[in-house]
Amino acid sequence: EAQVTQNPRYLITVTGKKLTVTCSQNMNHEYMSWYRQDPGLGLRQIYYSMNVEVTDKGDVPEGYKVSRKEKRNFPLILESPSPNQTSLYFCATRGKGTGVNYGYTFGSGTRLTVV
Amino acid sequence: AQSVTQPDIHITVSEGASLELRCNYSYGATPYLFWYVQSPGQGLQLLLKYFSGDTLVQGIKGFEAEFKRSQSSFNLRKPSVHWSDAAEYFCAVGRGGSYIPTFGRGTSLIVHP
Numbered sequence: 022e023a024q025v026t027q028n029p030r031y032l033i034t035v036t037g038k039k040l041t042v043t044c045s046q047n048m049n050h051e052y053m054s055w056y057r058q059d060p061g062l063g064l065r066q067i068y069y070s071m072n073v074e075v076t077d078k079g080d081v082p083e084g085y086k087v088s089r090k091e092k093r094n095f096p097l098i099l100e101s102p103s104p105n106q107t108s109l110y111f112c113a114t115r116g117k118g119t120g121v122n123y124g125y126t127f128g129s130g131t132r133l134t135v136v
Numbered sequence: 137a138q139s140v141t142q143p144d145i146h147i148t149v150s151e152g153a154s155l156e157l158r159c160n161y162s163y164g165a166t167p168y169l170f171w172y173v174q175s176p177g178q179g180l181q182l183l184l185k186y187f188s189g190d191t192l193v194q195g196i197k198g199f200e201a202e203f204k205r206s207q208s209s210f211n212l213r214k215p216s217v218h219w220s221d222a223a224e225y226f227c228a229v230g231r232g233g234s235y236i237p238t239f240g241r242g243t244s245l246i247v248h249p
Contacts, residue, residue, distance in 0.1 A: 025179075061145075062241060063226060063239045063240055063242050064180075064226065064239040065239075111179060111180065113180075125180075125182075125237065126182075127172075127179035127181075129178060129179045130178070130179050
């Protein structure tokens with residue numbers, strides 16, 4: 022079964038304590054992306070990756086880091102979390118090409134609270 | 137730059153009534169257009185997408201959407217809403233080859249029994 026797996030689903034942490042949210046996909050997709058979802062703002066892209074070792078900033082990259090050392094994994098790193106990073110985070114992947122294969126598959130989300 | 141507007145933050149309908157959720161986009165070329173649904177506590181699920189050809193697109197769960205270039209719109213419709221359709225709906229636009237789809241802010245659908 023095609024899956025995008027995020028962990029953890031829920032996380033409460035304190036300001037400044039480094040954390041990592043993992044994302045793993047089993048579809049051999051090249052493209053992966055992280056979004057945050059906030060009420061009234063929809064989904065905003067944080068970072069995306071076109072392939073292994075290729076990453077780029079999205080619309081709201083400040084305070085986040087990513088890495089793409091292998092195709093299946095795309096972790097999101099918060100080196101020093103702050104309360105304004107409290108949000109619902111989604112990882113998404115996309116198959117190569119256009120047409121019928123175009124469209125992201127989303128993970129189930131990670132709800133992060135920074136106190 | 138591409139953008140998506142969903143003018144309605146909330147929509148309330150009665151079960152069995154018809155539904156139309158509005159989406160307007162701004163993009164210079166022919167866009168790729170999508171509708172996603174997010175049930176409470178879940179990730180986003182693709183309902184349907186438009187790339188080219190027939191402007192009336194059929195999706196899953198009985199939904200359809202019509203692309204109207206002259207109005208820059210891609211409205212989502214369903215003839216008879218079920219209580220299980222209560223969710224958040226997102227319209228998105230993406231350029232072919234782009235890895236950055238732009239999402240609207242979402243419309244929350246409330247279904248009354």
